[in-house]
Amino acid sequence: MVRIVREKEENFSISKVELFQIRLPLKSPFKTSYGVLTEKAFDIICLTSESGHIGYGELVAFETPDYIEETLPNSRLIIKDHLLPLILNRKIENPTQIWEWFQVVRGNYMAKSAIETAVWDLYAKITGQSLGVILESATDQLEVGVSMGMVASTEELLKRVSDYVEEGYTRVKLKIKPGYDIIPLSAIRKKFPNLMLMADANSAYDLSHLTDLKALDSLNLVMIEQPFAADDFLDHAILQKELNTPLCLDENIRTVNDCRVAVALGSCRSINLKIPRVGGITEALKIIDYCRDKQILVWLGGMFESGVGRALNLQLASRTEFGLPGDISASDRYFYEDILEKPLLMEAGKMKVPQGLGIGVTVNGAFLQKNNLSYTWLKR
Ligand SMILES: O=C(O)CCC(=O)C1=CC=C[C@@H](O)[C@@H]1C(=O)O
């Protein structure tokens, strides 16, 4: 866990909260085993302190409960009725308190994360630091990976993989499901024998597909992510014993306790850590510590974030524990425009970790104002 060292007591409180509802169309549809995403809807939460600093958080939950059960409309409600009342009119000493205060609300990790991460950003800005410094970032630039939806034609799939490799992505993750696995993955492997290649099933398989999954062992995949149900640990453990390829859990992991169960049962050898899926940075840091101690490979996943969430991901992913390039592609991989003054782009095969105060990026205020303000609160 990071040590929060303060030069002087910096208690602060929130004087204004705004929630902007934004939609960004995707450049191309993203097909997974559970559906097709054509645009990303998300909210940006702006917390203003009495000192006038603004902390930004991103609410990344999807509109439909198909990846996990949390949805954007439900999360908005939880934020407004249950989470914000726990932090407003209170003195905040450090952002880890938010995690403690939120424990009275069960689950709802993405809603919690939207606020908790905004408080981390705010705290870093008030104390005059880059969030990366507080989070013990170890580098100012990172290799990153790219996540790819299913593409019907193998020719088109190989063309897209080639383009990503040429742009500098060093790891490629392909979405799979029964009937769309060995053929596209083998085609990629044949053309790119040394590429860090992996597959993500988003819970599309069960033990009846054991033979199909064992066939993937021949492809030298870095890992297979979430083949079985989002609440299953036992069958994952059975499968892991049958495979040489490491399994990775995504949807299952909401807390460090979930990691303990996975490790105790042998359900996986890797964890895809998404800050919003675990309720924010405080729990993410506990998971990183746990994975380091247990020698579980941890790497940073994404949720099609806009520049706010992407900048945060870069800050955390620059810690030494992250063993693989994360799903932190450049803003222009998914979107025509970002909500930042300067989008986060790939340069010479790497992405820079923003070095400014807090998450290190400047949000385009005019862009936010063009969007629907769903909630606003002002301290009287
Ligand atoms: O943000 C990114 O680039 C990663 C996108 C991605 O692969 C996913 C995001 C959210 C849900 C899933 O579709 C998938 C995943 O399971 O990791």
Ligand SMILES: [Mg+2]
């Ligand atoms: Mg996944």
